[in-house]
Amino acid sequence: xxxxxxxxxxxxxxxxxxxxxxxxxxxxxxxxxxxxxxxxxxxxxxxxxxxxxxxxxxxxxxxxxxxxxxxxxxxxxxxxxxxxxxxxxxxxxxxxxxxxxxxxxxxxxxxxxxxxxxxxxxxxxxxxxxxxxxxxxxxxxxxxxxxxxxxxxxxxxxxxxxxxxxxxxxxxxxxxxxxxxxxxxxxxxxxxxxxxxxxxxxxxxxxxxxxxxxxxxxxxxxxxxxxxxxxxxxxxxxxxxxxxxxxxxxxxxxxxxxxxxxxxxxxxxxxxxxxxxxxxxxxxxxxxxxxxxxxxxxxxxxxxxxxxxxxxxxxxxxxxxxxxxxxxxxxxxxxxxxxxxxxxxxxxxxxxxxxxxxxxxxxxxxxxxxxxxxxxxxxxxxxxxxxxxxxxxxxxxxxxxxxxxxxxxxxxxxxxxxxxxxxxxxxxxxxxxxxxxxxxxxxxxxxxxxxxxxxxxxxxxxxxxxxxxxxxxxxxxxxxxxxxxxxxxxxxxxxxx
Amino acid sequence: xxxxxxxxxxxxxxxxxxxxxxxxxxxxxxxxxxxxxxxxxxxxxxxxxxxxxxxxxxxxxxxxxxxxxxxxxxxxxxxxxxxxxxxxxxxxxxxxxxxxxxxxxxxxxxxxxxxxxxxxxxxxxxxxxxxxxxxxxxxxxxxxxxxxxxxxxxxxxxxxxxxxxxxxxxxxxxxxxxxxxxxxxxxxxxxxxxxxxxxxxxxxxxxxxxxxxxxxxxxxxxxxxxxxxxxxxxxxxxxxxxxxxxxxxxxxxxxxxxxxxxxxxxxxxxxxxxxxxxxxxxxxxxxxxxxxxxxxxxxxxxxxxxxxxxxxxxxxxxxxxxxxxxxxxxxxxxxxxxxxxxxxxxxxxxxxxxxxxxxxxxxxxxxxxxxxxxxxxxxxxxxxxxxxxxxxxxxxxxxxxxxxxxxxxxxxxxxxxxxxxxxxxxxxxxxxxxxxxxxxxxxxxxxxxxxxxxxxxxxxxxxxxxxxxxxxxxxxxxxxxxxxxxxxxxxxxxxxx
Numbered sequence: 005x006x007x008x009x010x011x012x013x014x015x016x017x018x019x020x021x022x023x024x025x026x027x028x029x030x031x032x033x034x035x036x037x038x039x040x041x042x043x044x045x046x047x048x049x050x051x052x053x054x055x056x057x058x059x060x061x062x063x064x065x066x067x068x069x070x071x072x073x074x075x076x077x078x079x080x081x082x083x084x085x086x087x088x089x090x091x092x093x094x095x096x097x098x099x100x101x102x103x104x105x106x107x108x109x110x111x112x113x114x115x116x117x118x119x120x121x122x123x124x125x126x127x128x129x130x131x132x133x134x135x136x137x138x139x140x141x142x143x144x145x146x147x148x149x150x151x152x153x154x155x156x157x158x159x160x161x162x163x164x165x166x167x168x169x170x171x172x173x174x175x176x177x178x179x180x181x182x183x184x185x186x187x188x189x190x191x192x193x194x195x196x197x198x199x200x201x202x203x204x205x206x207x208x209x210x211x212x213x214x215x216x217x218x219x220x221x222x223x224x225x226x227x228x229x230x231x232x233x234x235x236x237x238x239x240x241x242x243x244x245x246x247x248x249x250x251x252x253x254x255x256x257x258x259x260x261x262x263x264x265x266x267x268x269x270x271x272x273x274x275x276x277x278x279x280x281x282x283x284x285x286x287x288x289x290x291x292x293x294x295x296x297x298x299x300x301x302x303x304x305x306x307x308x309x310x311x312x313x314x315x316x317x318x319x320x321x322x323x324x325x326x327x328x329x330x331x332x333x334x335x336x337x338x339x340x341x342x343x344x345x346x347x348x349x350x351x352x353x354x355x356x357x358x359x360x361x362x363x364x365x366x367x368x369x370x371x372x373x374x375x376x377x378x379x380x381x382x383x384x385x386x387x388x389x390x391x392x393x394x395x396x397x398x399x400x401x402x403x404x405x406x407x408x409x410x411x412x413x414x415x416x417x418x419x420x421x422x423x424x425x426x427x428x429x430x431x432x433x434x435x436x437x438x439x440x441x442x443x444x445x446x447x448x449x450x451x452x453x454x455x456x457x458x459x460x461x462x463x464x465x466x467x468x469x470x471x472x473x474x475x476x477x478x479x480x481x482x483x484x485x486x487x488x489x490x491x492x493x494x495x496x497x498x499x500x501x
Numbered sequence: 502x503x504x505x506x507x508x509x510x511x512x513x514x515x516x517x518x519x520x521x522x523x524x525x526x527x528x529x530x531x532x533x534x535x536x537x538x539x540x541x542x543x544x545x546x547x548x549x550x551x552x553x554x555x556x557x558x559x560x561x562x563x564x565x566x567x568x569x570x571x572x573x574x575x576x577x578x579x580x581x582x583x584x585x586x587x588x589x590x591x592x593x594x595x596x597x598x599x600x601x602x603x604x605x606x607x608x609x610x611x612x613x614x615x616x617x618x619x620x621x622x623x624x625x626x627x628x629x630x631x632x633x634x635x636x637x638x639x640x641x642x643x644x645x646x647x648x649x650x651x652x653x654x655x656x657x658x659x660x661x662x663x664x665x666x667x668x669x670x671x672x673x674x675x676x677x678x679x680x681x682x683x684x685x686x687x688x689x690x691x692x693x694x695x696x697x698x699x700x701x702x703x704x705x706x707x708x709x710x711x712x713x714x715x716x717x718x719x720x721x722x723x724x725x726x727x728x729x730x731x732x733x734x735x736x737x738x739x740x741x742x743x744x745x746x747x748x749x750x751x752x753x754x755x756x757x758x759x760x761x762x763x764x765x766x767x768x769x770x771x772x773x774x775x776x777x778x779x780x781x782x783x784x785x786x787x788x789x790x791x792x793x794x795x796x797x798x799x800x801x802x803x804x805x806x807x808x809x810x811x812x813x814x815x816x817x818x819x820x821x822x823x824x825x826x827x828x829x830x831x832x833x834x835x836x837x838x839x840x841x842x843x844x845x846x847x848x849x850x851x852x853x854x855x856x857x858x859x860x861x862x863x864x865x866x867x868x869x870x871x872x873x874x875x876x877x878x879x880x881x882x883x884x885x886x887x888x889x890x891x892x893x894x895x896x897x898x899x900x901x902x903x904x905x906x907x908x909x910x911x912x913x914x915x916x917x918x919x920x921x922x923x924x925x926x927x928x929x930x931x932x933x934x935x936x937x938x939x940x941x942x943x944x945x946x947x948x949x950x951x952x953x954x955x956x957x958x959x960x961x962x963x964x965x966x967x968x969x970x971x972x973x974x975x976x977x978x979x980x981x982x983x984x985x986x987x988x989x990x991x992x993x994x995x996x997x998x
Contacts, residue, residue, distance in 0.1 A: 023550040027524035030531060042727035043745020046783045050741070053520040230539030244547070248540020286543045 007077050011085055014070045017061070018088060018288045024058035026244050035118075036236045037252060048115030056108035062092065063100040071096060087289055087467040098164070101150040110143045114413050121411035122237060128401040130382050133411070138378040140413050141371055148372065158372040161416025165295040166423060168471055171369060174419055177426070177484050178362050184488045185359060186392055188495060192355075193394060195499045201261065201342035206330035208260040215326050216260065217253060217267045223319060224305055224450050226251075226271040227278055238408045239266040239350070241273035241302075245286040246465075249274040260327065261342060262351050265306050272305030273298055275454060279462035289466045295417055296482075297461065297470050299424020300431060307354045307425070308432050309453070313340050314445040341498065347389060347397040348406055354425070355495050356393055358487070361422040363388040364407075368415050427474065429487040431457075434478045504574050508582055511567045514558070515585060515785045521555035523741050532615070533733040534749060545612030553605035559589065560597040568593060584786055584964040595661070598647040607640045611910050618908035619734060625898040627879050630908070635875040637910050638868055645869070655869040658913025662792040663920060665968055668866060671916055674923070674981050675859050681985045682856060683889055685992060689852075690891060692996045698758065698839035703827035705757040712823050713757065714750060714764045720816060721802055721947050723748075723768040727775055735905045736763040736847065738770035738799075742783040743962075746771040757824065758839060759848050762803050769802030770795055772951060776959035786963045792914055793979075794958065794967050796921020797928060804851045804922070805929050806950070810837050811942040838995065844886060844894040845903055851922070852992050853890055855984070858919040860885040861904075865912050924971065926984040928954075931975050 005013070031051045035044060061067065074081065074089045081089065117136045124133035144161070153160040156171040163169060208216075217233055236252040243249035251270035253263045276292055284290050292298040309315050313336075320336045343353045349360040367384060370376055385404040390396050397403030409417055435441055435456050444452045454462075460477050474482055495501070502510070528548045532541060558564065571578065571586045578586065614633045621630035641658070650657040653668040660666060705713075714730055733749040740746035748767035750760045773789055781787050789795040806812050810833075817833045831839075840850045846857040864881060867873055882901040887893050894900030906914055932938055932953050941949045951959075957974050971979055992998070 019546075020550055020554065023547040024524075026547045027521075027527070027551060030524070030527050034527060034531065038729075040725070040727050040729050040745050040747070042724070043741055046742040046744055049516075049783055050520040050523045053517055054524060057517065227539070228537070230537050232535075232537050244540055245543040247543055248537050250537070286546055 007073075007080060010070065010073050011081075014074065014085075014088070015287070017066065017070065018092065019286070021058050021061045022286065022288045022290070024054050024061070028055050028058070029242050029244065033242050033250065036238075036240065037234045038236075044119055045116060048112055051115045052108055052112035055111045056104060059099065059107050059111075060104050062095045063104075067092060067096055083467060084284060084287075084289065088287070091288060091466060094167070098151055098160075101152075102147050103150075106143075106146075110140075110147075110413070113139060113143070114411075117411045118408065121405070121408060125401050125405040128399050128405070130400040130405060133405065134378050134381075137381075137410055140410065141376070141378075141415075144372060144413060144415050145374060156369075156373075158369050158416065161368075161372060162419065165417050165420050167294060167469055169296070169419065169423070173482075174365060177422070177482075178358075178365055180484050180488065181358050181362065181422075182392070185355065185491060188492060189356065189359070189393070191501055192495060192499050195501060197499045199341050199343045199498065201344040203334060203338060204261055204331070204342050205258050206260075207258050208327050208330065210255045210257065212326050212328070213255045213257075213260055213263050216264060216323060219319060219322055219326070220264065220267050220310075221271055223448075224268070224271060224275065224309065225454055226274055230278055231274050233267070239263075239270050241270040241277075243274065243277045243291075245290050246278055246280045246282075247285065249277040259351075260331075265310060266350065268310035269302045269306040272302035275305065276301040276457075276462050279454065279458040280465040281463045284465045284467065291466050293464065293466045293468065293473065294470045295420035296423035296427060297473060299420050300427030301424075301457065301461065303421075303424045304428040304431065304457070308428055308441075309445060309450065311340075311354060312442070312445055314442055316340050318446065318448055343498065345393060345395055347393075347395050347402045349421075350406075355491055358422040358425055359392045361418050362392055364418040365422075368418065372415060423482065426482060426484045426487040429490040430474065430478055430483060431461075432490070433486050504570075504577060507567070507570050508578075511571065511582075511585070512784070514563065514567065515589065516783070518555050518558045519783065519785045519787070521551050521558070525552050525555070526739050526741065530739050530747065533735075533737065534731045535733075541616055542613060545609055548612045549605055549609035552608040553601060556596065556604050556608075557601055559592045560601075564589060564593055580964060581781060581784075581786065585784070588785060588963060591664070595648060595657075598649075599644050600647075603640075603643075607637075607644075607910070610636060610640070611908075614908045615905065618902070618905060622898050622902040625896045625902070627897045627902060630902065631875050631878075634878075634907055637907065638873070638875075638912075641869060641910060641912050642871060653866075653870075655866050655913065658865075658869060659916060662914050662917050664791060664966055666793070666916065666920070671862060674919070674979075675855075675862060677981050677985065678855050678859065678919075679889070682852065682988060685989060686853065686856070686890070688998055689992060689996050692998060694996045696838050696840045696995065698841040700831060700835060701758055701828070701839050702755050703757075704755050705824050705827065707752045707754065709823050709825070710752045710754075710757055710760050713761060713820060716816060716819055716823070717761065717764050717807075718768055720945075721765070721768055721772065721806065722951055723772055724775055728771050730764070736760075736767050738767040738774075740771070740774045740788075742787050743775055743777045743779075744782065746774040756848075757828075762807060763847065765807035766799045766803040769799035772802065773798040773954075773959050776951065776955040777962040778960045781962045781964065788963050790961065790963045790965065790970065791967045792917035793920035793924060794970060796917050797924030798921075798954065798958065800918075800921045801925040801928065801954070805925055805938075806942060806947065808837075808851060809939070809942055811939055813837050815943065815945055840995065842890060842892055844890075844892050844899045846918075847903075852988055855919040855922055856889045858915050859889060861915040862919075865915065869912060920979065923979060923981045923984040926987040927971065927975055927980060928957075929987070930983050 028051050031047050035047055039047060071089065071093050074085070078086065117140060120136045121133055124130060145157070148157045148160045151160055159170045162171070162174070221228065221233065230247045230249060232250045234250070234252050235254060237254060239251070239253045241249065241251045251267070251274050253266040253270065256262045276298060280290060316339050317336055320339065324331070345356060346352055349357070352360050363385065366388060367381070382400050382404045386396050389403070432441065435453070439452055439456055441453060444450065461473055464473065471481060525548050528544050532544055536544060568586065568590050571582070575583065614637060617633045618630050621627060642654070645654045645657045648657055656667045659668070659671070718725065718730065727744045727746060729747045731747070731749045732751060734751060736748070736750045738746065738748045748764070748771050750763040750767065753759045773795060777787060813836050814833055817836065821828070821831070842853060843849055846854070849857050860882065863885060864878070879897050879901045883893050886900070929938065932950070936949055936953055938950060941947065958970055961970065968978060
């Protein structure tokens, strides 16, 4: 077989892998947006079989041959093929040691555990979920045993989501945040200025909130011809290639900002996915490069744009026209200042967000090291929440049961959220050298911002690594100082410190 | 490998095939119930790849080995394994001659052609669709060339949907209908009694029609914990195993009976699927045995139950309470007599339904023989409609463009609808020997009817062949005389002939 044939076969092979992954995503989308309850275990079975099939393909002898053959000719490959090779090689080397049958069982466990978590959360009953969570953790630990690790077992999981990320780097990252943001939060709590958003907690119907979602999506350029909004328990984004990138939100009738910022956030993910270059459409590169970079885009839309005074100014009249009487006293300034401490991560403001993540980071590090008692986790959660945020969750539904991630086996994922915040502040800093970001937001010109992001991030999909992307833009690796400065500037001003 | 291991491997293998088929169904469900327009060609690509994969598995060397090994031990196999073997062998032998790559291209064509058909139908523009339809037909003919046929090329397609069905049998079947029902229809048209349902063509909102759907579904025992109703352009039913059987309808605001009978029909399909025995859940046998038997169940619920005076009586008050002023003059008798000639098959009454199918049967027979000019088809359609039904469709949207089937490559499928009518009349005749069907309907006791159907049909899924099922019940093969008698009795009474 000549090189061109090998490349063509390799691409057909990866297209098949991608199609299987898309099928699993589709079953998941269907399930999360309201499939019949009675069929969930069957859907879980199909997802298990198809994921296992995709996984099997990623570690097959056939894949091994492709990798070997293509590596021999690396200097003759174009960028896209090279990126595909890099991705496949990484997956091959990280996964080939996990027995396929164990992986299949694990995937089936995961497919069923979402419902168990949902029920436990609804009934505020951690015990109902503890056994499943423990099984998931034991699989994660066992898989790391198979896969091996460098320095710290948790590194293996971190690297899955953010290539190159380590406990060593994150200890420094969160260490700096702990040194700066935890004291800043204490100063805020002691400040004479008292901000909260309780005046926002008024009834706004689901129908009105849906209209608000559409105002936001149109405003920021989320293309609904290639996307769609639905409702689910936990807002998420997913996609089936760059031309079909979907999001969900959850409407809380006495807290319209919850969905407001969920939509900004998830649409940010979707806009990233929609703006990849056509050359990689529907290939294995037609995804975001890492969860950290993905989160930087969602956070950019949610926070840098969505929580800016100028953005809120630009939509204030329209939104107020929709929400009606109950919120008529909310001025633009009040909307902007609607900051509150919340025990719920997904509703957290920019300042405390990373602290929510820090709680999870520290817990995961211990859990994955095997240093945990499944029954103690709720208590540890609450203790850390009190120490870093000064909040004790009322109950486990508001505490350890709030996130879907662990029920999906996504350990190592949470740090990405904080990385996303840090990347987005770093991007903002460099973006401002090229364009006047605030003026763009003021002038309803989000498209100029999106173009910058497309040129530097979106278009590449998974062609470049996170480190390449951020170095190309800023000449340095991820640096948490930009985020700290951004938060200190914004919040010392807000609270008159 | 011992026999038990071979059986276990065979079942894992077919489970994988089934999961791939379910994934294709899920993409289709998603697409038909409203996926983003921009992503459809990508979804089509995934469907093409996964269908092709499932198809490849059905004709692989591995499958050949399973078939050979299991056949050697046929006398040691239980009924379920035997039925799986029979099904796989049938698929293997019918398909192994089609080149995989051509099948992949065909599946991709099909996945895209639904949208082309939809647009052509919406814009009443047959030409927009003619080229695609012609391509599909050429594939069908070419595939029959590969596969071979007995007596008539169309037989190969008929047998796909209804094992054992042939042009010879259907010529007799439709011949008898032509001899009896076409003249009966002429007598009706000359009768002094003039029935029509124009008084039903009043505005009923989509929301109200949704409520009516739920009244019907509850009434006939369609389990929504294991099912779901959505909207799509063309009503259909689909499923992901016996515990997740879904249906769609389409609401026409000035024709509530359209959706009324679509829901009865599709729920009939779903009830069949939901009542299969647990032993075959989520295996390749967890499907209906043939399209004809499937249609017999949907037609039973739609016609035998749904169009009976007693059923309409039992829900009359509830329905009239929902529809409000616009239909206040519709008495129960008028509701029962709401019969009309329509150019649209899916809205046809029981009497003319088989004649609609006859138009398609005769055309398909010619088309598949290669005796067609793609540009003449609309004209031929209209001529046959006039000859058999005395109706000339106003335009192609109401004529040749009305059905989705050809755009999905489903040639050979239409006769099943007429077979369904005939089977259902035959079943009714034998059911009445065991239970008092009319009393059951009167007493809101649909469950007794469903139990009879479950015992004789539903529970078997694809374990028994259609011929076995109908012979077990009635001691004879399909016989169109029961349908003719049922229609003559009902319609001579209705029209006082």
